[in-house]
Amino acid sequence: MPELAEVSRIVHFIRQHLVGKTLSRVQAQHDDIVYGKVGTSADEFEKAMQGKTVVGAGQQGKYFWITMSSPPHAVMHFGMAGWLKIKDADTYYYRTDKPQDKEWPPKYWKFLLETDGNPKTEAAFVDFRRLARIRLVDCPADEIRKYTPLKENGPDPVADPELVTEKWLTELVTRKKAPIKAVLLDQANISGIGNWMGDEILYQGKIHPEQYSNTLNDEQIQDLHKALHYVCSTSVELLADSEKFPEHWLFKHRWGKGKKNQTAKLPNGDKIIFLTVGGRTSAVVPSVQKKTGPITKDVTEDETKESHPSSKRKRETPLKEESDSDPEIEKVSKKSGPSKGTGRGVKLEDSEKKASPETSGRRRSTRLRTK
Known part of the structure; x- marks a missing residue:
């Protein structure tokens, strides 16, 4: 699962490649888990992002957000295997030579962004396990952390050094x-x-x-x-x-x-x-x-005497152990119906149920970068 450091890498690339640019094209793939579990829909995401300018990006722990020229704003969590790819940019924290990782649009995309201008920037949020979460938060950009889900989480050691004393x-x-x-x-x-x-x-x-x-x-x-x-x-x-x-x-x-x-x-x-x-x-x-x-x-x-993993690219944990106590990580086997959208975003008074930790399947490879 991407942790504070890996998420900070993505925020860096968003600021470098997307901030200050207008989204001329937005496509969102219907997914009643990735969007629906947090009260948003792909259609709502498209409408909220289309034609707006990206004015900033931020992070609190494993959550990150993209602030737009007007509300609502996108707040995201990668779950176990989600990631944001930017075409022709080295956003990944480990290198891969797999041909499919260079395809565009990439497999398992949940939304695609394309900016105006020349050269244009193309970005894609991908998640083959559907444990990531993408939501809209309808609030002033500088108040995002006062809203769900960020307000339920503790301080970020890097963003809030004055609090983590x-x-x-x-x-x-x-x-x-x-x-x-x-x-x-x-x-x-x-x-x-x-x-x-x-x-x-x-x-x-x-x-x-x-x-x-x-x-x-x-x-x-x-x-x-x-x-x-x-x-x-x-x-x-x-x-x-x-x-x-x-x-x-x-x-x-x-x-x-x-x-x-x-x-x-x-x-x-x-x-x-x-x-x-x-x-x-x-x-x-x-x-x-x-x-x-x-x-x-x-x-x-x-x-x-327990043995260690034999390869850098293999995970060190048993398959059944997946959760870092993140409320966003839910059981894949849980067959709940799709959540209804909430219009333009999540309001301050909205409450969300904490989900059970995901307990099966395979994680992405470790963070060692191989030459």
Whole structure:
């Protein structure tokens, strides 16, 4: 699932290629899940975007938006495998040589945008799993974060550094009694942190992911706060390009190399093990991330021998573990009827039910970029 860093990459490309341009052509593909689940329709999206000028783009965690010259505005979430492609631009955070990835329009598109001017820009929102969400929010552009779904989510460490203070973090972790990894993944607490970012933050902070958050001491919370801002700001500055990530990051080594069933290790020989915490598989370095308080369970010898993925392009989690506690990720098997549109957008007073985590299927490949 695209996390804070990957979404920031797309916002960067929207600002670079779409902001300041008028949409001369908008096509939206009917989808009563991607649009309908959040009270919008493809027809409404087309009418709302057609002929308007893109004036800005923004982000809160895993959500991002495109602000138009007049309301409503488009607010989007990639779900598990959604993405925004811009023709002739390297928007992806990993490289691919598949011929089908260069087709235009791309497969599984949900909307296509074309700007006026010369040269024109063409963009496409794609999602083959239909777990992404596209909605219209009818409000002033500078008030989007006061509306659903953004108002239900926690602060963004990069967008809201003045809110994500050490004092704020102390109050958050001490009032919770849950594994610290689960606390970080809950989007109602902090926006944007997913599986790999949560693991990296905890590794850099030298904190075991299973330890209950309310047992962290002052020094650990201070280290967690520093690691949180360091990992988030660095990955965003690098536009989620993992080739440029620091060599000492766990990310560089968690995916594993070499033969199948060979134990994952850091360059210094420290073993990397894999535990299920907060519904996700967590990469942990026991020699660095010590247990200093109560945890959900002890690490067994069998778990320390767990094998790592054999390829960079393979995911590190079991197939059944998909959710980062995002309210937008729903069960694919759920057969609910289409939602009715709400005219020009979602109003402040509208409420939305939180959906169940998606529990089956296969995710897109990891974020390692292959040459």
